[in-house]
Structure formats: structure tokens, C-alpha cells
Amino acid sequence: MNETTQTQNTLRSEARIARGGLHRLRQDLFVxxxxxxxxxxxxxxxxxxxxxxxxxxxxxxxxxxxxxxxxxxxxxxxxxxxxxxxxxxxxxxxxxxxxxxxxxxxxxxxxxxxxxxxxxxxxxxxxxxxxxxxxxxxxxxxxxxxxxxxxxxxxxxxxxxxxxxxxxxxxxxxxxxxxxxxxxxxxxxGDLPPVAFFCGVVLVSAAAVRAWREERRQVVETQTVTAEERSRRTLLEERALIARELHDVVAHHMSVIAIQAEAAPYRVENTPPELATSFSTIRENAVAALAELRRILGVVRSADPDAFAEHDPEAPQPTLASLDALLDSVRSAGLTVEAVVTGAPRPLPQGVELSAYRIVQEGLSNALRHSPGADARVEISYVLGGLGVRIVNGAPSRLAKPSPGAGHGVLGMRERVQMLGGEMTADRTEDGGFEVAAFIPVSHTPGESTVGGRA
Known part of the structure; x- marks a missing residue:
């Protein structure tokens, strides 16, 4: 009984396979x-x-x-x-x-x-x-x-x-x-069997070529999608990093607003109730904004809790005032770098200072990784209407070692500049080096001059 059932199941399976083959044959050659x-x-x-x-x-x-x-x-x-x-x-x-x-x-x-x-x-x-x-x-x-x-x-x-x-x-x-x-x-x-065999070999070879081409096309599509996904993920990671850094900038100013709004009524005698209420409302809004910033930052950091494992989360964000320390650091790493400041240095918004510092930092890091033995030059230009940043390095004097990085440093720099409404270019120079130039718009401050300095 079991053998009969097994034979029937085998016949049914073979019949299904035959029907499937005939269906595909009909779809391919007749429909x-x-x-x-x-x-x-x-x-x-x-x-x-x-x-x-x-x-x-x-x-x-x-x-x-x-x-x-x-x-x-x-x-x-x-x-x-x-x-x-x-x-x-x-x-x-x-x-x-x-x-x-x-x-x-x-x-x-x-x-x-x-x-x-x-x-x-x-x-x-x-x-x-x-x-x-x-x-x-x-x-x-x-x-x-x-x-x-x-x-x-x-x-x-x-x-x-x-x-x-x-x-x-x-x-x-x-x-x-x-x-x-x-x-x-x-x-x-007569010759029908050998001719059929020969034609089978030819057609199988053609089918193998077709299958190879299709597989190659799919591999190229997969690589393209993977590259796009990697770029998108890198962009999102860079935006998350910028959001974390700007949180410290915005939180500092909101904290100052909250403290000043709370202390203002005590600095004026006989403060009108309406004014005291306004200051209290300002403080409440500032505190609520700080709480919302911390909540959003918590969501951003939860996706990558170890992003700042090597850094002190309480450390202040760097500005252009910290540029000398950065230059000393890369010089100790073997990069000969010259810094030139044109225009009269003036206080800039903290977000602009932070972004300019990060652009210089990334540009010098790229020079260290991809142009070993080359000299670099950093130019900071305080001009009317904004801040100009230029990092240029020469051609490498020896073979660069493979870099473990993702290769999206330029993408992060461009994202920072675009976030502040600026423009940036990054391209190779005629002598085989690399140049990054960015302009970040800043509202004009009276009293600017054109005095140059060199570090």
C-alpha cells in the first residue's frame, strides 16, 4: 500500500513538472x-x-x-x-x-x-x-x-x-x-543525432553567455544600489553628528536666555507684573526648548550610543580659536602646514565657528591620509558678508596607505556648508594635489578691516 501511494505521488509530481514545463513553453514560444x-x-x-x-x-x-x-x-x-x-x-x-x-x-x-x-x-x-x-x-x-x-x-x-x-x-x-x-x-x-548534439552545445553556450550577462547586470545594479545606500547612510550619519554638535551650541544660548529671563525681574525695582509675567514666559519657553532639544538628541544618540565613546561629552565644542592647537597636532603627525588669516578676526556665530573648524580638521585629515609627504596650506578669510575657508595640499611624495575610512569626508564638509547656506568646491589641483574651498555667509559686522596674519 505504501509503495503504491509513493508511486502515485511520484507520478503526480512528474505530471506537475511536465505541466509546468509545457506552461512555460507555451508562455515563451506561443503567447x-x-x-x-x-x-x-x-x-x-x-x-x-x-x-x-x-x-x-x-x-x-x-x-x-x-x-x-x-x-x-x-x-x-x-x-x-x-x-x-x-x-x-x-x-x-x-x-x-x-x-x-x-x-x-x-x-x-x-x-x-x-x-x-x-x-x-x-x-x-x-x-x-x-x-x-x-x-x-x-x-x-x-x-x-x-x-x-x-x-x-x-x-x-x-x-x-x-x-x-x-x-x-x-x-x-x-x-x-x-x-x-x-x-x-x-x-x-542519419546525421540528425550528431547535428542535434552540436546545436545543443552551441545553444547552451549562448545561454551561458546570456546568463553571465544577466548576472553581471544584476551585480552592477546591486553595486549601484549599495553605493547609493552607503552614501545616504553616510549623509544621515553626518547630519546626526552635526545635530549633536549644534545641540551644544543652541543649548548654551537657550540656557543663557533662561537664566537672564529669570534674573531680570530682580535687577529692576518695582517690576510691573506684566513685565515679570513676560520674563517668566520667556524662561518657561527656553526651558521647554531645552527639554525638547535633549529629547531629540537622545533619539539621535540612541541609534549610535558609542559614537562619542572616545570623546568627553561635556567638553566644549571647538571654534577657530582652537585652530592653533589643531595645527600643532597635525604638525606633530608629520604634516607641514601653513596657516594664513586675512581680514580682521571677529566673533562669529558659534555654528559657523564650529563648522569652519570641522572643515579645516577634515581637510587636514584627508591630506594626512591621501597625500603623505605633501605640504598643506590653510587660509581663513574674514570678508564682508561671510567667512572663507580654503585648505590645499600638494601632490603626495610617496604611496598612500589604504585608508580604513568610508571615503565620505567631502560629503560631510559639503553638508555642513549647505546647512549654513554657503557654497563649497572640492577638486584636484593641476599639480596633483587637492583643494577644498568654502564660503559661509555671515551677517556683516561694522568695523571690519583687511589686516592679514600668519600662523
Missing amino acids: GAFAFRPMPPLEDAKVSRWVPWLPERLRYWARWLPHFAVGFFSVCVFLATLADSSWGGSLRGVLTTGFGTVVAAGPLLTLFRPVGAYWLSLCAFVVSVLAYAGFSSPFSSIFGELAFPAHLAVMVLVVLRTRPRMAVEMWLVTFATAAVVTAALGKDP
């Missing part, structure tokens, strides 16, 4: 067989990679190189069909021209209707078999020599244009049809 599926031209990136020496105007036409190749092959098939026999009469000429047109149309049709091209080529192949078997010798030479090679080429082109499993499906349909026709005509199969 929408003559649907219009034009082959797109090559991508510009591929053309530039394959033929970088071509002029720009010719690269446009190089995108259509596969179409030209298939068209040239079709023309060669047509001419070979005509040259296969001499023109021995009007009927022979009509048959030769007509059959040559049908055979040559198969490869050309794969550019627009690949599955339909297969059926057209298969019909031409069947007609050639029937003609070769039933007609006299002069007609057999017309049909018997080029139809099958052209049909094999069509199958290869269809596999390269569609999906790998089409190779098996077209092979089965083609040689099942050939076997049926051979048996119906009562002919000896």
Missing part, C-alpha cells in the same frame, strides 16, 4: 510570439569603454553596431542563397529569390520580434527539408544548404535577446519537428 520587442542600442558607457578611441560623432553610430552586424549577416545569407545555384529559368529564379528572402528575413527579424523570427526560420527550415526530400536535384540545392545554418543563427540570437531557458525550448521544438518530418517522409535519421 505573444510576434509581439514587437525592439532591441535597444548599446549604452553610451559601454561604447566609451569598448571603443574609447572613436570620435564623439561616430560613437553615436557605434551604439547601433549590433544592429548593423545582424543586418549585414542577413544580407550575406540572402546573397549566398542567390549564389547557391545558377539562374536556370524563371521558376527557379522566383523560388530562389523568394526562399532567400524568407531565410534572410529570420536573422533580421530577431531585432524586432525575436520569437516570431524563430517561427519564421523554423518554417523555412521545414520547407527546405520537404523540398530537399521531394524535389528533384536542381531544386534540392536551393533549399538544403543554408536554411539550417541560418536557423541555428536565429536560435542563438533569440537566446541572447530573451532568456537562457529558451535555448532548451527551441532545441526541443526544432529537433522534435525534424524527427517527425523525417519519420513522415520515411527517411533515414
